[in-house]
Amino acid sequence: MAERSTPKGALKRRDVILGLGAGVALPACGGSGQGGPSVHTGGKRVRWRLASSFPNSLDAMYGSAEVLCELVEAMSGGRFKITPSQAGEIVPGDQVLDAVQKGTTPMGQTASYYYTGKAPVLAFETCVPFGLSARQQSAWLEEGGGNELFAPIFADFNVVALPAGNTGAQMGGWFRREVNGLGDLAGLKMRIPGLGSKVMNQLGVSVKSLPGGEIYQALERGNIDATEWVGPYDDMKLGFHEVCENYYFPGWWEPGPHLAFYINKDEWDKLTDEYRAMLRAASRRAAQVMQTRYDALNPAALVELKSKGIKVRPFSKDLMDGAKDASQQLLSDEASGDGTYAKVLEAWRKFQSASDAWFGTAEFEYAKYRHG
16 A cells, blocks of 8 residues: 655645634634634643544545544643554454444544444444435534434444544446446455445445455455445555556445544543533544545546546446445335334435435536536
8 A cells, every 4th residue: 555645735734723713613712812723721631542444544534533633632732632543553444433332442433334234224324325425414414313313323332423524425446347237247346345235245246345455455366356445536545546447436335425433432421521522623623624635636636547547437327227226125124124224214315305305406407517
């Protein structure tokens, strides 16, 4: 996994801290009133470690954790310090929920759909196939009742969840050979997580779950025929274009994946109201940074991939139709035997219907005119 220096357009962490005033209401912590972050000057010292599910080479995704940690330290005057750790340093990337739940580490950064084996309903906190866009997902969680639905679910895991960011609509991934239609999926071996993996399995794909650091080698050795990750900026960092030339879109299984900061509830309850307010404010700013960073960096990365001869292709309509039908059936099947899942699905579908009616008006017509 090759490291790459951050392009000039990328936000620097110091700039993020200095620019806190844009779009985030900070807790009133006794600052000077002259602008910038208010600084906490009293209270006990707190030292936490944060376990991320992601490698630090992914500076947009892992960078969200770094932003949060630096903001909390700045706002608290150094009294509340959180040290981020990349995947594997404390626990493997797919074990962050377990580590936070047990108190192995007080905090983590992860994606809830990694843990659908523990509770299938967790997929909705991240995203589901043919679901909400990034803006819609944030609106549902923050203002549409989603967080209220998930609070007791997370409480069962002894966890409090805060927003960590969103990548925006993802790409459909890298394929060693062309996929011209639904029938070409049969027999493929693909790395794909979450509900998307179950849908792909129904469409004839042999699915595998691999952490980011193992995907390149699996592709290179032919252990898998295809993979999805995020989008041009991150995918190029991981070198997938070196072993695959077919890059498909869209990632219908991840139209707006929301990531989360998990906090051990026992540790959360020990914090002062002031420290909890700092975490809430810092998490929302960190989430904003992740989304804007991807939106700023993906365009140039896509141009660069095309310049390398990568074939950027849309999925065929019959593949999209088949995947959508399978996805809708999967959601209904999951709800049939799980009351909590059914409750969340009903609320989610109601929100999606109303939101789509609005986004399908002004937003859609403008996008169609601009990009059609």
